[in-house]
Structures are given as C-alpha cells and as structure tokens.
Amino acid sequence: MTYVSKPEIHHPLLKVNEIGLNRRNYEGSVSTLCAGCGHDSVSAAIVQACSELSIPPHRFLKISGIGCSSKTPSYFLGNSHGFNSVHGRMPSVATGANLANRDMYCVGVSGDGDSASIGLGQFAHIVRRKINMLYIVDNNGTYGLTKGQFSATNDLGSTSKKGAPTLYSPIDMVSIALQIGAGFVARSFSGDKRQLVPLIKAGIMHKGFAFIDVISPCVLFNNHAGSTKSYDYVREHTEHVIDADVVLPHEEITVDYEPGTSESVNMPDGSRLHLNKLSNDYDPFDRVKALSHVQEAQERGEVVTGLLYVSRDPHDCHEILDTTDIPLNALEESVLCPGAGKLADLNQSFR
Amino acid sequence: MKATNILDPNYFHKVVDCQWACPAHTPVPEYIRLVAQQRYTEAYMINWDSNVFPGILGRTCDRPCEPACRRVRTEEKPVAICRLKRVAADHKGDITAFLPRVPVEKNGKKIALLGAGPASLAVARDLLPFGYEIDMFDQASAGGGMMRSQIPAFRLPADVLDEEVDLILNMGVNTHFDYEITSMQAMLDMNYDAYFVGTGAPRGRDLDIPGRTEVDEHISIGIDWLSSVAFGHTTNISGKVIVMGGGNTAMDCCRTSTRLGAESVTVVVRSAFEVMKASDWEKEDAMNEDIPIINNRPPKEFIHENGKLKGVLFECVTPVEENGRLKYVPSDEPDVFIEADHILMAIGQENHCPWIERDIGIEFDKWDCPILDEDTLQSTNPEIFFGGDSALGPENIIWASAHAHTAAISMHLFCQGRNVKGERPPEGVNLISQKMGIHEWSYDAEHDPSIRHIVPHAHKEASLKNIKVEVELGFDEKLGFDEAQRCLNCDVQTVFTDQLCIECDACVDICPMDCISFIDNAEESSMRPALMAPATNLEQDLYVSGHLETGRVMVKDEDVCLHCGLCAERCPTNAWDMQKSVIHIPQMGSYAE
Known part of the structure; x- marks a missing residue:
C-alpha cells in the first residue's frame, strides 16, 4: 500500500509510440499490493508491452478472477475495458466476452489459486476452446491474501515461511497447457522484464490461446530460503531456452543473432514472431518434446523459461466455430436475431 | 563505472542544485520547508548564517539558484526561491536569542x-x-x-x-x-x-566616441548618479533621458529617472535583448513601467549644438549566431538618431x-x-x-x-599563526533518515504540480510617483506557503544500500520519472543512453551502486528525480531510504561547533 500518490508528470524524454501515447498512458491506479510484490512487475511489464504495441488502450479487455493477482488489472490499462469476475471463473467470462466482440485484445490475469485450485476445471476448458486471449498466471506458490498457505503449484520439497514442508505434489500449469493443446505456451519470471515484456507482446498478438506462467515471488510469505518461488531460487535455477519478440510490420529487426539460432514466424496481422534460441537442442515447435523437456527439468528442480512452445499454424475459437468476421456485438439486431422463421429452418436442418 | 561514494560531501551537494549554485551554498530546501511550516524566524536564521543579508538578498539577489532549480528541468519555471527568502525576512520574529x-x-x-x-x-x-x-x-x-x-x-x-x-x-x-x-x-x-x-x-565605465568631451555636463556615470540620488544630492532629472547599457544598473537608472520626473526615458543597448546582462525580472519590471528597451544599437556619436546635447546617433546591427556566440554585423538600416537632454552611462564597472x-x-x-x-x-x-x-x-x-x-x-x-591554506575546516555531509514509520516521512513528499506564483506589485501610478515606494510587495503567508510547496526537497536524498536489494524492480516500476535502472555495469558513456530514460544531461551525475546478486548494478540518473520518495515507499527491504543530506560548508561557525 502506498500513500504518496504517483505524480502525473513524466520524464521529458519519455518515448511516444506510433499512436502518440507514452508508457504512462497505459498505467492504471497505484498498486495497493505489498511493496516488492512480483505482481506489480508483471503489471509494469503489461503496461510496457501494450504501449510498445501501439494499440489504443480502449481496444483492450482486461479480465480476472479473485486473489492478489486478480486485483492487478486495476493497476494497468486505466483507459481500457475490464471485468473482475468470480473466483476461478475468469475463463467463462473471457469466453463470453471474446465471442461477443472478437476485435478486442483480451488480457486475463489470474493466480495459482484462481487457476490451479478453484478454477482448474475452467482453465482446462478455455485452453481446449482456444479462446483468443493472453492468459497470464501470476504464480507465487502461495495464498498470500490469506496469509501464506501452500497453493497447488507449490513444489514438493519446498517449505512454508515457518519451515513446514509441502505435503502434495504440484500442479504444473505449463504442462497442462501444453498437454491440452495451447498454441502458445511460455514461462517467465517477474524479475526479468527483458524476457517477459516481449513474451507478453507476442502473447497478445498470437492468434488463439496464449498462456504465460509467470513466477512472481510473494515477498511477504514465499520469498524465503525454503521456497522454490523466491527471487533468489528462480534466479539460480533458471534455464532460459527461447527468446521471443514481436516485430511489428513497420519495424526492422535490429538485433544481430548468431547464424542458425534465430527464426521468424509470420503472424496473421502482418507482424512477425521472432525467435532466438538460447539452448541449441530445444525446438519450440515440437509440443511433445517441449512437454518432456519441461517435466524433466522440473524433476531436477530447474525452471525452464522463455517461449516453450508455439504452433506454426495456430487456430482460434472463431475459426473453429466459423463465426462471422464482424463482431457479434456490432451486428444489426435483424441479422443477429433473424426471427422465428430462420430458427424453424435451422431446426428443420437437423431433422 | 565505479560505485558512487555518497560520503563525498560534493556528491549529494550537487544534487541540491540550488544550494550548489549559490555562491554561499545556502541550504535552500531546508529554509523553504521552514517557511511552509510558518517557522519564519528559523528560516531567516538559516539564511543569516550562510548569506548574512536575507532581507536584502530576498529583494536584490541575482538568484543563481533559480535557473539551477530542478523544477526548470522537470516542468518549466523554478521555485521562486528568492521571494521565499524575503517571506522569511518579512515575517520573522525576534531573532536576538539566536544571534x-x-x-x-x-x-x-x-x-x-x-x-x-x-x-x-x-x-x-x-x-x-x-x-x-x-x-x-x-x-x-x-x-x-x-x-x-x-x-x-x-x-x-x-x-x-x-x-x-x-x-x-x-x-x-x-x-x-x-x-x-x-x-x-x-x-x-x-x-x-x-x-x-x-x-x-567603484568605477563606472565611460564611452569614448565623438562628441563625448563637448557634452560632458549632460552625461552622468550611472552608478555615480544612482549614488547621488541615494544620498539625496540629486532629486530630479528633466527632459529626455537615454540610458546606455543593458545591465541591472541600466535598469535601476531608467526606473529611477522615471520616478525623478524625466519627460521620457529610453534604454539603448548595444547587444541583443536575450544576452543583456540585466536579470530577466529587472528587464520585465522596467518594461512594465513602459520604458522602451531598444536593442542592437551601438552608439556612434553624441550630437550637439554649441555645447548643448541634442541626442545620440546609433548604428544598426543584426545579431548573427556563430559557433554558439552572437556576432553583430551591420544591418542595411540607416543610422538612428535619438533625441536626448541627458545621458546615463551604465555600461559596466571596474x-x-x-x-x-x-x-x-x-x-x-x-x-x-x-x-x-x-x-x-x-x-x-x-x-x-x-x-x-x-x-x-x-x-x-x-x-x-x-x-x-x-x-x-x-x-x-x-x-593564529596557522597555515591559511592547509588547516581550513573540511567540508562534510550528514545523512539523516526521514522515515518516521510505515508510510510516514518527515517531509512533504507529495509532488505539487502548481505553476510558479506571481508576486503582487504596488499600484503602478503610486510607485512611479515616489522613489521610496517599494514596487514588489512580496508574497503574503498564503502565497508563500503555496510557493514553498513547489519545492521538490532535493536535499532529501534517495539513498540506496546494495546489500539489502532483492532486485524486485518495485522502484523501477513506480518511479514517475524513470530515473532508476538495473543494468549491467559499463562505461558511463555507454550506460547513459541505455537507461530506462536516456540520461542526456551530462552535468547531472549517475548514482551507481555496487554489484548486486545478479551481477547488475543499480543506476539512478539524478537529473529529473522528484524526490517524491516512491522508490523508498515501494521498497520491500528498505534498500531505498529517503535521507536528508546536511552539507557542512566551512565557515567561522565551524570552529564554534
């Protein structure tokens, strides 16, 4: 909680994006989370990513469930649309919103409690349905809002702040997303914006369901020596496999990579997804190998980060359902509800 | 870069731009806070200690502190530091006990x-x-x-x-x-x-151009004339007056002439308006009194008839910028003749x-x-x-x-028979935490976005009639408070302890001015453009920490920091703290402590 309000003035040389806005225009209100919370860094990364993509804030839908993580949409994109839903039910609401208006860029933020415990069933199905959104889990392995009980993602072998060991094996959100068939799966760390910001940009621009599991330390309850989700542990046990970045149509790739280590994938809106391999034997297009790599690393207590899997041919729910190109909420009532006659015809077609 | 040594008295002193710019190094933010608290006597004494003449300087100082004020870089206009000094002097109580x-x-x-x-x-x-x-x-x-x-x-x-x-x-x-x-x-x-x-x-410069000796009795040296007015030897000036020169003495001469009954007063300056030596506010005050200032006119000749001054002939020049300096070249316009009965020469002193x-x-x-x-x-x-x-x-x-x-x-x-150069008292710095409790700081950290307050003036007609009527009325307590709130408290420093930092980025995310970066250490020239916001102001230092756990360093660009304390407020480990820097400037008083 901060009582000094953040002044509105900004650095005189603050960069302006393609549509004349600066990063500060993408901020929300000042965070009420604990000082040093990883979630605030994730919010700052979202702010930076959205600003760099030059998408007007009102084109975003931000959506969440319940928990510390789910409070964060208040702290970014102050001029966008938002919905703070019921515990674990963000996927249902996101599905509805996405079906009603396919033109919105949907960013969902959830936590390990919201998505891996009460909302696990909902999570599995939004992955299956390939809802066109970026789904971020702020994963701190603890229930911070209720003072630090273990969450379902807490690793075996780690302890509580007072030293009590975890009794149950963890749910790995990345493995579930890979297994059910998400088209974009990444893992990152709130303390590494250099990796996280490009991943968020890529996730927003990805067609279909994009998932980022962000390890985001809880400074108050899970940032101690026995934790596997502390700043120190993650920094010491990270295996960084693939860097990803979105190159917008008007931009040029300015970074030079070693030959043979980088690859570009075209994205539907004309931008390109640029990948840079940091680990030679890792193939980000092979879902099965990605899954086994992640699980093997987990056995060793290592955290694999970066873009873990991306589909070369992604699909989204609108393609599967063959919906109209015009968002449903923009259709005339007569088109949207064509009347009893059309319904009768439709019923007839099934007989 | 090497880690910054914040115990070097000059490091944080430089961050307090106003104090650094002040020749006497008056601790400006300290007395401005006291003005805001209506502790005018204490505010006055802080000034008296370091600059000796707060009431006089609060009216007449050349104010090197104001162009240096950080507010010029973060917004536009500096805090009205000089006028706040006057507020302290105008409203102080009995100071005897403090002497x-x-x-x-x-x-x-x-x-x-x-x-x-x-x-x-x-x-x-x-x-x-x-x-x-x-x-x-x-x-x-x-x-x-x-x-x-x-x-x-x-x-x-x-x-x-x-x-x-x-x-x-x-x-x-x-x-x-x-x-x-x-x-x-x-x-x-x-x-x-x-x-x-x-x-x-004490010697005002003179001008040796044709006609000078012939019209001697119609010409006065500015500072001598002002002095004779001050001591009551001169009580009026008649006819048309030309003031030659563009410094503060010229401004005093022209405004005094108006008050002593001149029919008309014109200031003629050899150089361009922007480079005149007079302080901006003195030029403004003269112009507010409807005194024309004519620029780019070097004098050529005093025109006279039978020993009686008729006026002055001026050449017309145009300023041209060359290598960042103004050079004057003759313009096509013909020479200008300006009528005059009396000339006041204010072209410098030596x-x-x-x-x-x-x-x-x-x-x-x-x-x-x-x-x-x-x-x-x-x-x-x-x-x-x-x-x-x-x-x-x-x-x-x-x-x-x-x-x-x-x-x-x-x-x-x-x-005392000691070494005059080698045994001088040293400079020093004390750092005192301003944290009073959770979310409680002993200074007003909130940034005040208001613009510089205008100082009220005496009624123009009345002040032009009487040379003893003070033109600037000074801020009253309310305006003084409002203006004091604009001060950014640059002496409350952001002090960083690298051993405590967990590199959570909270300070980077909250800093409204993008002053803080965590990056790999490098040479200053390659770090400056690579920070969260490019550090282009080379006169302002980078505050560099020792190496952190990840091998990176914390780099803070001091340039546009608002000293709002949000970094310390959002820091989970107190790696950032807001600490008041008290700079010890050697003075005779150092021996008494």
Whole structure:
C-alpha cells in the first residue's frame, strides 16, 4: 500500500509510440499490493508491452478472477475495458466476452489459486476452446491474501515461511497447457522484464490461446530460503531456452543473432514472431518434446523459461466455430436475431 | 563505472542544485520547508548564517539558484526561491536569542576592514564572535556600501537595509565613516594584525566616441548618479533621458529617472535583448513601467549644438549566431538618431584602487585586479585579504557573502599563526533518515504540480510617483506557503544500500520519472543512453551502486528525480531510504561547533 500518490508528470524524454501515447498512458491506479510484490512487475511489464504495441488502450479487455493477482488489472490499462469476475471463473467470462466482440485484445490475469485450485476445471476448458486471449498466471506458490498457505503449484520439497514442508505434489500449469493443446505456451519470471515484456507482446498478438506462467515471488510469505518461488531460487535455477519478440510490420529487426539460432514466424496481422534460441537442442515447435523437456527439468528442480512452445499454424475459437468476421456485438439486431422463421429452418436442418 | 561514494560531501551537494549554485551554498530546501511550516524566524536564521543579508538578498539577489532549480528541468519555471527568502525576512520574529554572542574579552588581534559594503560587513560578523577587534573604514557616512549607494529604494527600502547592516555594526564594530582612504601604506602603518579590502568595483565605465568631451555636463556615470540620488544630492532629472547599457544598473537608472520626473526615458543597448546582462525580472519590471528597451544599437556619436546635447546617433546591427556566440554585423538600416537632454552611462564597472601603492607587496594582474589565492583570498602580501567586487571583479552581493566566509577563515588562521591554506575546516555531509514509520516521512513528499506564483506589485501610478515606494510587495503567508510547496526537497536524498536489494524492480516500476535502472555495469558513456530514460544531461551525475546478486548494478540518473520518495515507499527491504543530506560548508561557525 502506498500513500504518496504517483505524480502525473513524466520524464521529458519519455518515448511516444506510433499512436502518440507514452508508457504512462497505459498505467492504471497505484498498486495497493505489498511493496516488492512480483505482481506489480508483471503489471509494469503489461503496461510496457501494450504501449510498445501501439494499440489504443480502449481496444483492450482486461479480465480476472479473485486473489492478489486478480486485483492487478486495476493497476494497468486505466483507459481500457475490464471485468473482475468470480473466483476461478475468469475463463467463462473471457469466453463470453471474446465471442461477443472478437476485435478486442483480451488480457486475463489470474493466480495459482484462481487457476490451479478453484478454477482448474475452467482453465482446462478455455485452453481446449482456444479462446483468443493472453492468459497470464501470476504464480507465487502461495495464498498470500490469506496469509501464506501452500497453493497447488507449490513444489514438493519446498517449505512454508515457518519451515513446514509441502505435503502434495504440484500442479504444473505449463504442462497442462501444453498437454491440452495451447498454441502458445511460455514461462517467465517477474524479475526479468527483458524476457517477459516481449513474451507478453507476442502473447497478445498470437492468434488463439496464449498462456504465460509467470513466477512472481510473494515477498511477504514465499520469498524465503525454503521456497522454490523466491527471487533468489528462480534466479539460480533458471534455464532460459527461447527468446521471443514481436516485430511489428513497420519495424526492422535490429538485433544481430548468431547464424542458425534465430527464426521468424509470420503472424496473421502482418507482424512477425521472432525467435532466438538460447539452448541449441530445444525446438519450440515440437509440443511433445517441449512437454518432456519441461517435466524433466522440473524433476531436477530447474525452471525452464522463455517461449516453450508455439504452433506454426495456430487456430482460434472463431475459426473453429466459423463465426462471422464482424463482431457479434456490432451486428444489426435483424441479422443477429433473424426471427422465428430462420430458427424453424435451422431446426428443420437437423431433422 | 565505479560505485558512487555518497560520503563525498560534493556528491549529494550537487544534487541540491540550488544550494550548489549559490555562491554561499545556502541550504535552500531546508529554509523553504521552514517557511511552509510558518517557522519564519528559523528560516531567516538559516539564511543569516550562510548569506548574512536575507532581507536584502530576498529583494536584490541575482538568484543563481533559480535557473539551477530542478523544477526548470522537470516542468518549466523554478521555485521562486528568492521571494521565499524575503517571506522569511518579512515575517520573522525576534531573532536576538539566536544571534552569536560577542565576547567582552577580546582575543588581542585587531583587524581592519576597508569599505563598509556587504563583504566587509560579513567578515565582521564572522570574526566578532571569536573575540577579534574590528575597525571598519568607509568614505560614506553610513554602512552598506553599494547596497546603499546603488540599489534604489523602490527595490530595497532603507529600513530593510538599515536593519541588517546595523545588526552587524551593533555587534561591536568600531566604525570610521566619512573616512577617505587615500593610501594603503598609511593603513599598514596603523599596524593591524590583518587587513580586509572590500572596497567594491567603484568605477563606472565611460564611452569614448565623438562628441563625448563637448557634452560632458549632460552625461552622468550611472552608478555615480544612482549614488547621488541615494544620498539625496540629486532629486530630479528633466527632459529626455537615454540610458546606455543593458545591465541591472541600466535598469535601476531608467526606473529611477522615471520616478525623478524625466519627460521620457529610453534604454539603448548595444547587444541583443536575450544576452543583456540585466536579470530577466529587472528587464520585465522596467518594461512594465513602459520604458522602451531598444536593442542592437551601438552608439556612434553624441550630437550637439554649441555645447548643448541634442541626442545620440546609433548604428544598426543584426545579431548573427556563430559557433554558439552572437556576432553583430551591420544591418542595411540607416543610422538612428535619438533625441536626448541627458545621458546615463551604465555600461559596466571596474576595479579601481589608485590608493593602493604598487610597491607594498600586493601584485596586480593585467586587468588591475589583485592577484589572489582563490581558495583563501589572500593577496601576495600575506596580511592583506580581498573580498567582494574588489577581489575578482564585479559580481553580486551573494558573492560578497561567500568571499567573506572564505576570507574570515583565512584571516583567523593567519592571526593564529596557522597555515591559511592547509588547516581550513573540511567540508562534510550528514545523512539523516526521514522515515518516521510505515508510510510516514518527515517531509512533504507529495509532488505539487502548481505553476510558479506571481508576486503582487504596488499600484503602478503610486510607485512611479515616489522613489521610496517599494514596487514588489512580496508574497503574503498564503502565497508563500503555496510557493514553498513547489519545492521538490532535493536535499532529501534517495539513498540506496546494495546489500539489502532483492532486485524486485518495485522502484523501477513506480518511479514517475524513470530515473532508476538495473543494468549491467559499463562505461558511463555507454550506460547513459541505455537507461530506462536516456540520461542526456551530462552535468547531472549517475548514482551507481555496487554489484548486486545478479551481477547488475543499480543506476539512478539524478537529473529529473522528484524526490517524491516512491522508490523508498515501494521498497520491500528498505534498500531505498529517503535521507536528508546536511552539507557542512566551512565557515567561522565551524570552529564554534
């Protein structure tokens, strides 16, 4: 909680994006989370990513469930649309919103409690349905809002702040997303914006369901020596496999990579997804190998980060359902509800 | 880059831009906070300690602090520092209890102060509490020097001047007024233990162009004329007046002429408006009194008929920028003739000490200024010290105060038989945490976005009729408070402890000005453009931490930091703390502590 309000003035040389806005225009209100919370860094990364993509804030839908993580949409994109839903039910609401208006860029933020415990069933199905959104889990392995009980993602072998060991094996959100068939799966760390910001940009621009599991330390309850989700542990046990970045149509790739280590994938809106391999034997297009790599690393207590899997041919729910190109909420009532006659015809077609 | 040594007194001193720019290094934010708390007496005393003449300077200072103010870089207009100094002086209570005590028992050393201007007065104030016997000599009949003779009463009322001058004289100075010094040797023969020369830059420059000698009786040297007005010898000026020159003396001359009944007054300046020496606010004040300022007109000839001045012929030039400097080339326009009955010449001043014999051990440079050690202000004759305008050429009152502190220490060391250069008291810095509790700071951290407040003026018609009516009325308590709130508290420093940092990025995310970055260490030139916001202002330092757990360093660009404390507020481990830096500037007072 901060009582000094953040002044509105900004650095005189603050960069302006393609549509004349600066990063500060993408901020929300000042965070009420604990000082040093990883979630605030994730919010700052979202702010930076959205600003760099030059998408007007009102084109975003931000959506969440319940928990510390789910409070964060208040702290970014102050001029966008938002919905703070019921515990674990963000996927249902996101599905509805996405079906009603396919033109919105949907960013969902959830936590390990919201998505891996009460909302696990909902999570599995939004992955299956390939809802066109970026789904971020702020994963701190603890229930911070209720003072630090273990969450379902807490690793075996780690302890509580007072030293009590975890009794149950963890749910790995990345493995579930890979297994059910998400088209974009990444893992990152709130303390590494250099990796996280490009991943968020890529996730927003990805067609279909994009998932980022962000390890985001809880400074108050899970940032101690026995934790596997502390700043120190993650920094010491990270295996960084693939860097990803979105190159917008008007931009040029300015970074030079070693030959043979980088690859570009075209994205539907004309931008390109640029990948840079940091680990030679890792193939980000092979879902099965990605899954086994992640699980093997987990056995060793290592955290694999970066873009873990991306589909070369992604699909989204609108393609599967063959919906109209015009968002449903923009259709005339007569088109949207064509009347009893059309319904009768439709019923007839099934007989 | 090497990790910043924040215990170097200069490091955080530089961050307090106003204090760093002030020749006397007045702790500006400290007294501005006291003004906001209506503790005017304390605010006044902080000023009195460091610049000696708060009431006078609050009206007349050249304000080097204001262009330096951080607010110029973060927004646009600086805090009205000088006017807040005046608020402290105008509203202060009884200061007697705060004044240093002067011992009845003297220390046996006698000092002669030549001149009774700001430099000599400040030396007297510094040395009297240490038991020195002080004799002050001046040709005028009252103390104050140029503050009395050259600054018109509509800018500096006599009672304000008298109060601060008398305060020092009453500490026990033996005054010898109406005393014309004609020989330095004669002074040396009086066998003082040390001498301080604070006789100012008393000679106004003249202009040698055709017609000068013929119209001599219609021409006055600006500072001499102002002085004769100040002492009541001149009470009116008639006809059309041309003031030649573009400095503050020119502005005082033209505004005084208006008040003494001139039919018309015109200021004609050789150079362009932007590069005139006069302070912006003095130019504005003259223009507000409907006095035309004509620029780019170098004088060519005084036109006269039978010894009677008709006017002045001016050439027309155009300023052209060349290598960042203005050069003047003749324009196509024909020469301009401006009618005049009287000319006031205000084209500069210079040192002039014909009474100092050249064979008594004081060496002079080619500009006729004494050769001094800049750190001690000691001349080549070790018992003679200089200060104020007579030391390094014409400057402002605030420089005189600064010189006085330096010279006083030197004279003290000299009189005690110690090394004048090697045994000076050191500079220092104290850092005091401002944290009072969770989310509680002992300073008002909130950024106030309001723009600079305008100072009220006296009614124009009334002030133009009477030279004694002060034009600027100063801020009242309400305006003073509002303006004080604009101060960014640059002396409350962001202090970083690298061992405590967990690199959570909370400070980077919250900083409204993008001052903080965590990056790999490199050379300064490659780090500056790579920070969260490019650090393009090379005059402002980068604060670099030691290596952190990840091998990176914290780099903070001091340039546009608002000192809002959000980094410390959002830091989970107190790696950031807001600490007030108290800079110790050597002064005679250092010996009393």
